[in-house]
Each structure stands twice: as structure tokens, then as C-alpha cells.
Amino acid sequence: MEQIRVGIVGYGNLGRGVKLAIEKNPDMKLSGIISRRPEAVKWEVRGEIPTHFLDFSTEYTQEDFNVVILCGGSRKDIPRQGPYFAKYFNTVDSFDTHKRILWYRKKMEEAANPGAHTSIISAGWDPGIFSLERMLGSAFLPGSKTYTFWGQGVSQGHSDAARRVKGVVDARAYTQPIGKAIDEVRSGFTPELTKRQMHRRLVYVEVEKGADERRIEKEIKTMPDYFDEYETAVYFVGKESMAKDHKRLPHGGFVLTSGKTSETNRQILEYRCALESNPEFTASVLVACARAACRMNKEQMFGAYTLADFPLAFLSPHTGKAFTKKFW
Amino acid sequence: MEQIRVGIVGYGNLGRGVKLAIEKNPDMKLSGIISRRPEAVKWEVRGEIPTHFLDFSTEYTQEDFNVVILCGGSRKDIPRQGPYFAKYFNTVDSFDTHKRILWYRKKMEEAANPGAHTSIISAGWDPGIFSLERMLGSAFLPGSKTYTFWGQGVSQGHSDAARRVKGVVDARAYTQPIGKAIDEVRSGFTPELTKRQMHRRLVYVEVEKGADERRIEKEIKTMPDYFDEYETAVYFVGKESMAKDHKRLPHGGFVLTSGKTSETNRQILEYRCALESNPEFTASVLVACARAACRMNKEQMFGAYTLADFPLAFLSPHTGKAFTKKFW
Numbered sequence: 001m002e003q004i005r006v007g008i009v010g011y012g013n014l015g016r017g018v019k020l021a022i023e024k025n026p027d028m029k030l031s032g033i034i035s036r037r038p039e040a041v042k043w044e045v046r047g048e049i050p051t052h053f054l055d056f057s058t059e060y061t062q063e064d065f066n067v068v069i070l071c072g073g074s075r076k077d078i079p080r081q082g083p084y085f086a087k088y089f090n091t092v093d094s095f096d097t098h099k100r101i102l103w104y105r106k107k108m109e110e111a112a113n114p115g116a117h118t119s120i121i122s123a124g125w126d127p128g129i130f131s132l133e134r135m136l137g138s139a140f141l142p143g144s145k146t147y148t149f150w151g152q153g154v155s156q157g158h159s160d161a162a163r164r165v166k167g168v169v170d171a172r173a174y175t176q177p178i179g180k181a182i183d184e185v186r187s188g189f190t191p192e193l194t195k196r197q198m199h200r201r202l203v204y205v206e207v208e209k210g211a212d213e214r215r216i217e218k219e220i221k222t223m224p225d226y227f228d229e230y231e232t233a234v235y236f237v238g239k240e241s242m243a244k245d246h247k248r249l250p251h252g253g254f255v256l257t258s259g260k261t262s263e264t265n266r267q268i269l270e271y272r273c274a275l276e277s278n279p280e281f282t283a284s285v286l287v288a289c290a291r292a293a294c295r296m297n298k299e300q301m302f303g304a305y306t307l308a309d310f311p312l313a314f315l316s317p318h319t320g321k322a323f324t325k326k327f328w
Numbered sequence: 329m330e331q332i333r334v335g336i337v338g339y340g341n342l343g344r345g346v347k348l349a350i351e352k353n354p355d356m357k358l359s360g361i362i363s364r365r366p367e368a369v370k371w372e373v374r375g376e377i378p379t380h381f382l383d384f385s386t387e388y389t390q391e392d393f394n395v396v397i398l399c400g401g402s403r404k405d406i407p408r409q410g411p412y413f414a415k416y417f418n419t420v421d422s423f424d425t426h427k428r429i430l431w432y433r434k435k436m437e438e439a440a441n442p443g444a445h446t447s448i449i450s451a452g453w454d455p456g457i458f459s460l461e462r463m464l465g466s467a468f469l470p471g472s473k474t475y476t477f478w479g480q481g482v483s484q485g486h487s488d489a490a491r492r493v494k495g496v497v498d499a500r501a502y503t504q505p506i507g508k509a510i511d512e513v514r515s516g517f518t519p520e521l522t523k524r525q526m527h528r529r530l531v532y533v534e535v536e537k538g539a540d541e542r543r544i545e546k547e548i549k550t551m552p553d554y555f556d557e558y559e560t561a562v563y564f565v566g567k568e569s570m571a572k573d574h575k576r577l578p579h580g581g582f583v584l585t586s587g588k589t590s591e592t593n594r595q596i597l598e599y600r601c602a603l604e605s606n607p608e609f610t611a612s613v614l615v616a617c618a619r620a621a622c623r624m625n626k627e628q629m630f631g632a633y634t635l636a637d638f639p640l641a642f643l644s645p646h647t648g649k650a651f652t653k654k655f656w
Contacts, residue, residue, distance in 0.1 A: 020590050024470040101656050102649055127656050129464070132640065135655040136457070139616040139643040140609070142352040186602075261608035262348050272598040274514075280589035281468070288467040306656065308641040312460065315467040316636075321430055327463040328429050328455050328634065 004294050005031040006287070007065035007089070009054065009081055011041045013249065014094070015071035017283025019045070025287060027317050031065055056080070060088040067092060067290045071283075079104065086111035086119045086304075090293040092286050094124035101127065101306075108304035118297040119304045120289040124282040125273055126150070130255050132307050133271040137257025141267055144259025145190045149177035149198060153251025153278060161226040162203050165219045167211030169239075172246040174202040177254065185256045188266050194229075201232040206242045251278035288315040332622050333359040334615070335393035335417070337382065337409055338400035339369045341577065342422070345611025346397050347373070353615060355645050359393055384408070388416040395420060395618045399611075407432065414439035414447045414632075418621040420614050422452035429455065429634075436632035446625040447632045448617040452610040453601055454478070458583050460635050461599040465585025469595055472587025473518045477505035477526060481579025481606060489554040490531050493547045495539030497567075500574040502530040505582065513584045516594050522557075529560040534570045579606035616643040 006022055008015045011033050022030045030049055035041045038051040045051070052058075070081050070093035078095045085091050086108055095104050101122050112119045122128060126148070134146050151174065158173035165171075181198050184191055191197075203220055207213060217234040221227055237245070257269040275281045289307075292314035301310065313319075318326055334350055336343045339361050350358045358377055363369045366379040373379070380386075398409050398421035406423045413419050414436055423432050429450050440447045450456060454476070462474050479502065486501035493499075509526050512519055519525075531548055535541060545562040549555055565573070585597040603609045617635075620642035629638065641647075646654055 017589065021470075024589075098656060102652050105652070122656060129468075131656045135644055135646075135651075136640065138655070139619075139645070140457075140612050142349075142612075142645070261345065261352075261605060261612055265603075265605035265608050267604060267609045267612070268602040270598075270600040270602075272600070274596040274598075275593075276595060277589060277593035280593050281595045284468050284470075284589055284595070291467075306652075308644075308651075308655070309639045311637045311639060312464065313636040316463055317467070317470070318463075323463075323636075324430050324433070324634075327466070327636070328426060328450060328459045 001027060003027055003029040004291060005029055005064070005066045006290055007032045007034060007068035009034045009068050009070045009085060010072035010077060011035045011037075011044075012071065013279035014283055014286075015069075017277070017280040018069050018071060018287060019049075020280060021284040021287040024284075025291070025317065027291065028287065034068070054081075056084055060085075065089050066294050069093070069283075069286050069290055071286075079107070082119070082121070083107050083111035086117055087115055088117075090117050090290075090297050091119045092123060092289040092293055093119075093121055094128065094282055094286060095122045096124065096127055098127060105304050105306070113303050116297075116300075116302050118293045118302055120293050120306070120310075121304050122306055123289045124285050125275075126253065128282075128285060128307055129273070130253065130271070133255040133269075134257070135308055137255065137259075137269050140269070141257055141259030141261070144257050144267075147181075147185050147193070147198070147256045147258075148253065149182055149256070150253040151175035151177050151199065151251065153253075153275070154246075154249050155201075156249075158201065158203070158226055161223060162205060162220050165216055165223075167208050167216050168205055169208055170206040170242050172204045172242065174204075176200050176202060182254060182256070185258055186268065186270070188258065188268065190258050196230055199230055201227055201230045203227075203232060203234045204237050204242065204246055205234060206237060206239055248276070249278045251275050291315060291317065329355060331355060331357040332619060333357055333392070333394045334618055335360045335362060335396040337362045337396050337398045337413060338405060339363045339365075339372075340399065341607035342611055342614075343397075343399035345605070345608040346399060346615060347377075348608060349612040349615040352612075353619070353645065356615065356619065362396070382409075384412055388413075393417050394622050397421070397611075397614050397618055398423075399614075407435070410447070410449070411435050411439035414445055415443055416445075418445050418618075418625050419447045420451060420617040420621055421447075421449055422456065422610055422614060423450045424452065424455055426455060433632050433634070441631050444625075444628075444630050446621045446630055448621050448634070448638075449632050450634055451617045452613050453603075454581065456610075456613060456635055457601070458581065458599070461583040461597075462585070463636055465583065465587075465597050468597070469585055469587030469589070472585050472595075475509075475513050475521070475526070475584045475586075476581065477510055477584070478581040479503035479505050479527065479579065481581075481603070482574075482577050483529075484577075486529065486531070486554055489551060490533060490548050493544055493551075495536050495544050496533055497536055498534040498570050500532045500570065502532075504528050504530060510582060510584070513586055514596065514598070516586065516596065518586050524558055527558060529555055529558045531555075531560060531562045532565050532570065532574055533562060534565060534567055576604070577606045579603050619643060619645065
């Protein structure tokens with residue numbers, strides 16, 4: 001069996017997760033890492049994987065990789081890297097700025113098509129699997145209500161926001177779903193829930209010596225867009241606790257769809273993931289999508305796709321009779 | 329907007345559910361019911377829907393329906409009706425004999441292709457959504473273990489089996505997942521579980537006057553293939569309780585996938601449905617698939633498909649920008 005040659009673009013938490021996931025998929029091979037700091041990466045992977053400098057003047061050749069997985073951030077990296085690499089390779093990414101997905105999709109469509117490449121965009125668990133489950137719930141139960149709960153888990157965006165407060169050395173913000181709300185929906189009620197009724201936030205903060213904790217707490221709790229619409233608790237912890245108790249990146253969540261098929265019969269669908277490592281799981285989804293992108297490319301399915309736009313069987317290493325016997 | 333004209337073949341619990349589901353989807357219209365007892369159906373639907381006699385000599389024309397939904401049983405009806413109707417129309421069914429799906433798929437492929445029709449087979453929740461979730465769990469978490477739990481819910485096959493015991497007037501068999509096993513998997517363990525450790529069965533039985541309850545109980549509990557591999561409890565109830573407490577058809581279940589992405593990080597995915605009416609929910613899935621089959625047919629995707637073989641966006645009444653904004 002010829003292995004799929006995968007490239008990683010960007011080697012942070014997500015890129016490291018992709019390396020681990022490729023190692024668990026015998027039909028794939030990590031063929032190179034493209035990074036802004038290739039020397040550091042080379043050292044980290046003990047020279048076992050070819051590393052390349054990431055710039056936007058290199059003319060890549062298709063021989064290097066069958067597919068590249070974009071592991072940079074959605075704010076600045078992917079909007080530029082996506083269209084650039086889609087010119088040269090099949091690509092997969094987890095672009096997660098929900099409001100800009102339509103815009104990004106169009107850019108990727110335009111970039112991938114001329115070179116007959118396939119790009120799977122906005123894959124991961126949300127957007128990605130959760131989007132798919134919201135869609136399925138709505139299609140299977142017209143007139144239903146869908147609820148998405150996140151957590152308990154680390155919100156990187158909210159952690160970054162808390163870190164920007166003056167006097168804060170480090171911060172870790174957790175999103176916590178409110179159990180009462182989940183229980184209500186699971187019991188068959190379909191309440192209108194405000195943001196505050198669905199989630200609370202817990203922020204663990206390490207501050208500079210002598211910093212005004214009351215001011216910091218107030219600034220965090222009232223920060224618009226991030227914390228002001230939630231019940232937020234702020235805890236001050238030392239450097240040691242921050243390093244020991246808050247180094248992991250768990251996450252997860254629930255998509256609940258509740259609807260009636262007749263006067264008397266309510267149907268409730270629930271998709272849930274409980275992740276000990278958010279980046280490692282997202283990486284695993286991306287690697288399955290890398291397999292799909294290569295297969296779709298062989299079937300001449302060019303352009304940009306989300307998880308709703310291609311037959312999901314492409315994700316599985318199993319095919320044909322074995323596939324049906326195993327899952328159906 | 330031109331509505332999709334849907335036909336129902338077979339008007340039992342599932343067919344009635346399909347009628348209800350079509351009424352909840354404004355882009356669809358129930359255009360006819362084909363039944364072995366069209367007069368009774370006509371009376372039941374108050375003459376509001378054209379009813380036709382089901383036989384295998386009628387030469388149907390494509391003008392009648394854009395798609396027909398096969399609502400008969402998997403043992404005898406669908407294996408014959410599927411290939412017959414796929415000659416004339418796009419079709420959707422919930423053929424659920426897991427072991428014969430490959431055989432059935434081939435038959436449907438051969439029947440649908442010559443007339444350029446599209447057939448979605450084995451849709452519903454299991455096989456169907458659960459199959460899809462088992463496949464996704466396996467693709468996203470290589471090396472993981474997947475567990476399927478069913479219930480609590482009525483098993484029609486086991487109810488029928490209990491009814492065949494001499495002296496039994498009526499029976500209702502419930503499948504119940506064993507909470508301890510679910511909790512274990514949810515907590516991150518990946519035990520090897522026997523059938524007995526995953527499910528138990530409860531059978532409510534109404535017997536003939538003077539029947540030997542001890543013999544009946546023993547015959548049920550030791551019945552091979554059906555009850556002997558499970559802890560089974562048999563309860564004797566009167567006619568009234570049978571009609572009052574056991575008339576509904578709830579069901580549901582869980583697909584749990586548990587795997588590690590690295591030494592330290594376990595990831596658990598769970599799909600769950602809690603259904604107050606099994607046939608009404610299955611019907612809802614079939615109706616969404618009817619929409620998909622018509623769209624796929626327009627895109628010249630002919631032949632037989634399961635839920636893993638086509639882009640799931642085809643299931644949704646939402647399209648384009650509205651689709652992305654709503655779900656992504």
C-alpha cells in the first residue's frame with residue numbers, strides 16, 4: 001500500500017497533535033513540516049522529519065506532499081496560508097472564525113480549483129463535527145430546537161483576553177456548561193436560554209507582585225464580548241499552581257436537538273465529546289480529513305468542502321465490504 | 329417552490345410516521361399511498377390522499393412520485409419491494425437486516441441504475457445514524473473501541489419471539505442497557521463486554537387462562553438467539569395493563585467511542601438518542617433522505633447509497649449561505 005504523504009504547516013500544539021495522529025494511521029506518513037522556525041522544529045523532532053522554512057515565495061512542487069494540514073491560527077495564519085498552499089497541494093484546515101467561513105470558503109474555492117486541488121475547510125469538532133450534528137438534528141427533526149454547550153474546557157481566546165489585562169502574568173479561562181440547563185433539555189423541555197443560563201466562566205490568574213487584584217478581577221468580569229455576558233469567577237493562583245494544575249487543554253461539549261414528531265412524541269438527539277486534549281482531537285479529525293481530501297482528489301472532486309459536502313466514507317481507512325460489515 | 333412528491337409503500341406504524349414527517353416539511357407533499365389494503369388506508373386518511381393497490385404487475389410512471397419511501401418489513405417486504413420500485417422511482421428505505429445489507433445494496437444498485445434512479449438504503453437510526461457515528465468514531469480515533477448500547481426500548485423482534493411461545497396471548501420485550509457498563513465506558517475504561525454485561529431484557533407477557541406460567545417463563549428465558557444470552561426478567565400482566573402501559577414504542581441508544589490520541593490523553597465521543605416513538609423518528613430520517621435522494625438524482629448520482637456515501641448537506645432543506653450561517 002502506498003502511504004499518503006502528509007505535510008504539516010505550523011508546528012504548535014495542533015501541529016504536534018497532527019504528528020501523533022499520523023503515527024496512528026498506518027496508511028499515512030509525515031513527509032515534512034513547514035514552519036517559521038524550522039531549526040527549532042528540526043531539533044524537536046530530532047531531525048527525523050524534513051523541515052522547511054515557511055515563506056510565501058517558495059514555489060512548491062506537488063511531489064513533496066499529497067496533502068498539507070494547516071495548523072496555524074484562524075485569525076492571521078490560515079486566511080493567508082490556506083489560499084497560498086491550496087495552489088500547490090490538497091489542503092485541510094480547522095479555520096474556526098464562524099462568521100468568516102463563507103468568505104474563507106470562497107477564497108479557498110478560487111485557490112484550489114485552477115490547480116485541480118481539493119481543500120477540506122473548517123474541520124475539527126466545532127466548527128466541524130458539531131456543525132454536522134446541528135445540521136443533522138435540524139434535518140431529522142424539523143421544527144426542533146438545537147442547543148450547543150461547550151466545556152468544561154479551556155478557551156484559548158478567553159485566556160488570551162484575560163492575559164491582556166494590566167498586571168496579569170498568565171491566565172487560564174475555562175468554559176463550563178451549566179448542568180441545570182443541560183438537564184432541562186435532556187428532560188424534554190425546550191427553554192429559551194440566555195448565554196448566562198448556558199455557560200459560566202472560571203478564570204485562573206497569576207498576577208504581578210503587588211498588583212491590584214480587585215481591579216483585575218473587575219476588569220476581567222466586565223470585559224465586553226468575552227466575560228460581561230456570563231457569570232464569571234476569578235481565582236488568583238501562584239506560578240506553581242498555574243504550571244501544575246492548568247497546563248492541560250481539555251475541552252468538549254454537547255449538541256442537543258429536541259423536537260416532536262407528533263403531539264405526544266418527543267425525540268432527543270445528543271452528540272457529546274469529552275476531550276482530554278482539544279488540540280490532539282482536532283488534529284485527529286484533520287488527519288482523517290487529509291485521507292478524505294486525497295481520495296476526493298482522485299475522484300476529481302476539486303475545490304473547497306466542509307464535512308457536510310462530501311461522502312463521509314472517504315474519512316475511513318476501511319472500504320468496500322469490510323467497511324459495511326464493520327459499521328453497518 | 330415546487331414540492332417534492334412523495335409516495336409511501338406500506339402503511340403500518342412506519343408509514344404513518346412518514347405521513348406525519350412529510351407534514352412537517354413544507355418542501356414535500358404526500359402524493360399517494362401504495363398498500364396491500366388500499367380501502368382501509370383510504371378510510372384511515374379520510375380519502376385525502378390517493379391510495380393504490382400494491383402489486384408487482386403495475387407499471388408505474390415516473391410522473392406519480394419523485395421518490396417513494398418503503399415502509400414494509402425487512403424480512404419479506406423490502407427485499408422484494410426495493411428492487412421493484414427502484415425501477416420506477418427514486419427510493420428510500422430502512423432495510424435493517426445488518427447481515428444482508430451488502431446483498432441488498434447490490435440488488436438495489438442493479439435495479440436503480442438502468443432507469444437512472446437514486447436509492448438511499450438502510451437509513452434510520454440503526455442501521456443509519458448509528459452506523460455513521462461508529463464509522464466517524466473509528467476514523468477520528470484510530471485504535472479506539474466503539475460500544476453500541478440500545479434502549480431502553482421495545483424490541484419488536486423479541487416481542488414477536490415471545491409471542492410465539494405456547495400459551496402467550498401478547499408480549500412486549502424491552503431492551504435495557506446496563507448503566508454500569510455505560511458509566512464504565514464514559515469514565516474512560518475500555519472493558520471487553522459480553523452481551524450479558526451490556527444489555528438485559530424485560531418481557532411483559534399476557535397469557536391464556538390457566539397457562540403454565542413457570543413453563544412459559546422458562547421457555548422465554550432459555551430461547552436461543554433471543555433471550556438465552558441475556559439476563560431476562562419475565563413479568564405476567566393482564567390484558568388491561570398490556571393495552572395501557574405497553575402500547576408505546578419508545579427506543580433509543582448510545583454509540584460510545586473511546587480512544588487515546590497520546591499516552592496521556594483519552595477522548596470520548598458519544599452519540600445518543602432518546603426516542604419516544606421509534607417508528608416516528610425512523611420515519612423522520614427517511615423523509616430527510618427522500619429529499620436527499622431527489623437532489624442527488626438531479627445531480628445524476630444514480631444507484632444505491634447509504635448515509636456514508638453522499639454529502640449529508642443534501643438532507644437539509646437549507647442551502648447556500650443560509651445553511652452555512654445556521655449550522656457552521
